[in-house]
Amino acid sequence: MAELIVWSPAKINLHLEVLGLRGDGFHELAMVMQTIALLDRLRLRPSADGRIQLSCDNPSLPTDGANLIVRAAELLKARAGLPELGAHLHLDKRIPVGAGLAGGSSNGAAALVGLNHLWGLGYSEAELALMAAELGSDMPFCIGGGTQLCFGRGERLEAQPAPRGGGWAVLLLKHPAASVSTPWAYRQSRQQRQASYLEGEAAFEQRRQVLRQGPLLRALQGLEALPPLRNDLQAVVEPAEATVRQGLALLRRADAALAVAMSGSGPSLFALFADLEAARRSQASLASDLAAAGFDSWTCPLRPQGVSLEA
Ligand code: C5P
Numbered sequence: 001m002a003e004l005i006v007w008s009p010a011k012i013n014l015h016l017e018v019l020g021l022r023g024d025g026f027h028e029l030a031m032v033m034q035t036i037a038l039l040d041r042l043r044l045r046p047s048a049d050g051r052i053q054l055s056c057d058n059p060s061l062p063t064d065g066a067n068l069i070v071r072a073a074e075l076l077k078a079r080a081g082l083p084e085l086g087a088h089l090h091l092d093k094r095i096p097v098g099a100g101l102a103g104g105s106s107n108g109a110a111a112l113v114g115l116n117h118l119w120g121l122g123y124s125e126a127e128l129a130l131m132a133a134e135l136g137s138d139m140p141f142c143i144g145g146g147t148q149l150c151f152g153r154g155e156r157l158e159a160q161p162a163p164r165g166g167g168w169a170v171l172l173l174k175h176p177a178a179s180v181s182t183p184w185a186y187r188q189s190r191q192q193r194q195a196s197y198l199e200g201e202a203a204f205e206q207r208r209q210v211l212r213q214g215p216l217l218r219a220l221q222g223l224e225a226l227p228p229l230r231n232d233l234q235a236v237v238e239p240a241e242a243t244v245r246q247g248l249a250l251l252r253r254a255d256a257a258l259a260v261a262m263s264g265s266g267p268s269l270f271a272l273f274a275d276l277e278a279a280r281r282s283q284a285s286l287a288s289d290l291a292a293a294g295f296d297s298w299t300c301p302l303r304p305q306g307v308s309l310e311a
Contacts, residue, residue: 008110068108100264109142145306
């Protein structure tokens with residue numbers, strides 16, 4: 001087979017609520033995740049030597065078993081019981097690394113979907129999502145993507161209709177020097193808020209139901225104005241990271257921004273706009289301040305799907 005191209009998009013969190021602690025030590029979450037059209041490209045070729053070889057245009061990324069692409073490939077081979085399967089994979093990296101945009105998880109999901117196709121394994125999307133959940137909490141979402149409620153560790157998915165009302169878009173900021181450890185952010189949240197964590201499935205389910213019926217999903221359907229966005233990890237990261245405070249203040253100055261928040265455990269930040277033109281105008285009007293503060297910035301529309309094979 002010739003080369004296969006798989007598109008691997010980033011996500012943002014339109015809602016991230018830490019409900020409580022789980023028996024497995026992870027946090028029980030209630031999230032709304034949204035795929036955005038900021039894409040890495042993964043190119044795959046089969047090989048006959050049983051090896052998984054990864055290369056990347058960004059030399060700072062690991063290309064060994066520390067990369068979720070390699071771990072996904074090895075897991076797929078092991079599950080299929082076919083150690084002779086091999087592939088060359090090349091990643092063109094555009095999603096900022098370590099940003100809370102699930103770039104690594106999306107790449108792992110792209111490897112699962114792409115190699116399943118390349119090797120003719122025939123696993124269903126649901127079977128791939130179960131494998132994805134073994135590798136990372138955000139990975140199952142990245143396969144189907146679009147707009148989804150994500151519960152549990154992030155792997156219990158409820159797909160939502162695509163946002164209505166034209167072309168929602170984001171302006172994204174990431175300071176190249178800023179980085180946040182996800183385990184650190186969850187540990188901090190636990191230290192600060194454990195006393196008020198909910199306990200038990202009934203209490204968790206009540207909050208899930210509030211989110212299902214709440215103003216955010218109605219607003220995404222064009223039925224009412226967007227409420228302020230909630231990210232419980234922002235409350236722990238914002239006081240600790242000066243660039244996060246600075247970036248949020250800059251985004252809040254954007255006239256046409258409908259809402260502003262941190263994504264995931266950060267440090268990337270985003271503002272939502274009614275269309276791409278409005279996002280681009282804000283990027284242009286903030287350009288000198290963003291440059292002075294050292295931020296990288298991107299604009300892109302929301303995207304109605306996750307990983308995709310190039311036709
Ligand atoms: O699953 P993933 O590798 O993305 O998680 C990274 C870390 O974030 C976990 O090791 C854990 O410390 C924390 N985490 C959590 N609860 C979640 C997801 C992640 O505590 N639901």
